[in-house]
Amino acid sequence: xxxxxxxxxxxxxxxxxxxxxxxxxxxxxxxxxxxxxxxxxxxxxxxxxxxxxxxxxxxxxxxxxxxxxxxxxxxxxxxxxxxxxxxxxxxxxxxxxxxxxx
Amino acid sequence: xxxxxxxxxxxxxxxxxxxxxxxxxxxxxxxxxxxxxxxxxxxxxxxxxxxxxxxxxxxxxxxxxxxxxxxxxxxxxxxxxxxxxxxxxxxxxxxxxxxxxxxxxxxxxxxxxxxxxxxxxxxxxxxxxxxxxxxxxxxxxxxxxxxxxxxxxxxxxxxxxxxxxxxxxxxxxxxxxxxxxxxxxxxxxxxxxxxxxxxxxxxxxxxxxxxxxxxxxxxxxxxxxxxxxxxxxxxxxxxxxxxxxxxxxxxxxxxxxxxxxxxxxxxxxxxxxxxxxxxxxxxxxxxxxxxxxxxxxxxxxxxxxxxxxxxxxxxxxxxxxxxxxxxxxxxxxxxxxxxxxxxxxxxxxxxxxxxxxxxxxxxxxxxxxxxxxxxxxxxxxxxxxxxxxxxxxxxxxxxxxxxxxxxxxxxxxxxxxxxxxxxxxxxxxxxxxxxxxxxxxxxxxxxxxxxxxxxxxxxxxxxxx
Numbered sequence: 001x002x003x004x005x006x007x008x009x010x011x012x013x014x015x016x017x018x019x020x021x022x023x024x025x026x027x028x029x030x031x032x033x034x035x036x037x038x039x040x041x042x043x044x045x046x047x048x049x050x051x052x053x054x055x056x057x058x059x060x061x062x063x064x065x066x067x068x069x070x071x072x073x074x075x076x077x078x079x080x081x082x083x084x085x086x087x088x089x090x091x092x093x094x095x096x097x098x099x100x101x102x
Numbered sequence: 103x104x105x106x107x108x109x110x111x112x113x114x115x116x117x118x119x120x121x122x123x124x125x126x127x128x129x130x131x132x133x134x135x136x137x138x139x140x141x142x143x144x145x146x147x148x149x150x151x152x153x154x155x156x157x158x159x160x161x162x163x164x165x166x167x168x169x170x171x172x173x174x175x176x177x178x179x180x181x182x183x184x185x186x187x188x189x190x191x192x193x194x195x196x197x198x199x200x201x202x203x204x205x206x207x208x209x210x211x212x213x214x215x216x217x218x219x220x221x222x223x224x225x226x227x228x229x230x231x232x233x234x235x236x237x238x239x240x241x242x243x244x245x246x247x248x249x250x251x252x253x254x255x256x257x258x259x260x261x262x263x264x265x266x267x268x269x270x271x272x273x274x275x276x277x278x279x280x281x282x283x284x285x286x287x288x289x290x291x292x293x294x295x296x297x298x299x300x301x302x303x304x305x306x307x308x309x310x311x312x313x314x315x316x317x318x319x320x321x322x323x324x325x326x327x328x329x330x331x332x333x334x335x336x337x338x339x340x341x342x343x344x345x346x347x348x349x350x351x352x353x354x355x356x357x358x359x360x361x362x363x364x365x366x367x368x369x370x371x372x373x374x375x376x377x378x379x380x381x382x383x384x385x386x387x388x389x390x391x392x393x394x395x396x397x398x399x400x401x402x403x404x405x406x407x408x409x410x411x412x413x414x415x416x417x418x419x420x421x422x423x424x425x426x427x428x429x430x431x432x433x434x435x436x437x438x439x440x441x442x443x444x445x446x447x448x449x450x451x452x453x454x455x456x457x458x459x460x461x462x463x464x465x466x467x468x469x470x471x472x473x474x475x476x477x478x479x480x481x482x483x484x485x486x487x488x489x490x491x492x493x494x495x496x497x498x499x500x501x502x503x504x505x506x507x508x509x510x511x512x513x514x515x516x517x518x519x520x521x522x523x524x525x526x527x528x529x530x531x532x533x534x535x536x537x538x539x540x541x542x543x544x545x546x547x548x549x550x551x552x553x554x555x556x557x558x559x560x561x562x563x564x565x566x567x
Contacts, residue, residue: 006228013337014350021358028128030474039352042120043352052216082175090180095130096471
């Protein structure tokens with residue numbers, strides 16, 4: 001009997017929760033704000049689904065209802081991806097060590 | 103066109119890169135590299151999606167245009183946003199993730215062929231369940247984050263909004279979400295799908311309005327977690343490993359942050375969710391505060407105390423950020439350091455309005471991160487320090503949390519500021535803080551109150567040093 005692929009995805013999901021648990025506990029508290037902005041950015045990998053929806057129509061029907069929702073989702077996710085990674089970058093650039101000889 | 107197996111492997115790689123992105127945040131030195139891994143993972147995921155569809159006609163151009171529009175808006179916001187507004191920004195971003203999840207679910211529901219999920223009206227059962235979960239959680243994230251955003255911006259009052267039968271109503275709606283999901287799966291009716299979305303938006307809204315401004319750190323972390331679960335739900339629908347891994351990471355990350363924030367306030371998670379905190383206790387303690395003697399001083403006195411100290415601990419709170427005093431504070435500390443006085447910063451877990459907010463604000467003011475300490479790291483040092491300089495913080499220093507079991511904040515971990523030889527407390531008045539309770543610290547023998555705007559007082563002290 002074959003195993004349903006859903007079970008495999010569920011395994012990945014459960015294991016990832018555990019990875020997340022241990023990885024996030026090791027994040028230093030002073031970086032919790034960048035953690036939130038970067039998780040924001042990476043959860044926007046949902047853009048993958050938006051792109052599939054956006055490209056679903058053939059050349060005569062680029063703008064059917066489904067792909068319009070796709071296009072809108074692409075923009076929303078893109079705001080998050082660019083905004084999230086860049087603002088994280090900006091924050092992390094401010095975390096400096098004490099300069100020597102000061 | 104990429105084969106399904108090959109693209110699945112690439113998605114796995116991007117999932118691993120996202121794990122490394124979070125791993126990098128374990129220390130400031132590795133964090134920038136971590137962020138780079140995150141960006142790389144995202145690029146891989148997007149490019150692989152394009153190649154696995156292999157459609158580079160007009161639609162591709164339209165997709166790029168929408169991508170570019172969003173990207174430009176995002177980049178613009180990222181460069182313009184002041185660091186004090188990070189909580190609002192993050193709340194706003196959460197709402198976008200939620201809405202994007204809803205839109206993707208709608209697109210998949212309307213055009214299941216494109217996602218390989220069957221045909222309209224005959225969507226595979228498993229996919230339909232996953233899709234409904236993703237859409238419902240996404241909708242809750244969206245409307246909840248909008249309310250959080252409005253509360254943080256001050257557009258909507260931060261005080262909790264409660265009414266009779268609120269919890270019953272919420273419970274009924276939650277049950278109806280489950281019932282409708284069940285009906286939707288058995289009938290595949292589009293109308294039920296829209297109803298499901300509508301009530302999910304409604305419940306997101308209803309869940310957040312009773313939660314007060316002081317609990318916003320918990321709310322933001324919680325919505326962070328929801329946005330992850332929404333992404334994971336969609337990930338199952340799309341059978342996409344990168345999305346499933348990311349959703350699980352973000353979901354558990356938000357849950358852990360909520361837990362840390364709740365612990366920082368000694369509140370249970372359910373207590374926060376049920377809301378209403380900060381509305382009831384306000385009147386209880388306002389009676390006998392005027393009678394107690396308070397020592398107040400000016401910048402000159404404060405400068406004198408600090409000049410003669412050998413170690414000073416700074417306790418910043420959100421009030422410092424409101425007064426934009428962080429740069430003035432750094433200048434004061436620089437002057438102190440020139441006089442060979444040891445200075446460190448003590449940060450309470452719930453200082454600021456989101457996890458780690460105060461650290462970012464200090465970092466922006468060029469405070470080196472190795473001078474900044476968390477509560478557990480520094481709490482024993484107060485007994486040996488000469489001066490504690492409390493600026494814009496209040497409840498997190500209140501010794502009542504240790505002594506009075508009647509107090510609403512009893513049991514909350516607090517900074518042992520009162521153990522210092524002397525305490526300088528910068529505050530505009532004796533008014534109570536967020537929790538609505540009087541701070542015993544004001545009336546202690548060794549406390550000197552500095553009644554002034556935080557920024558102005560700090561500048562005056564620097565002049566007098």
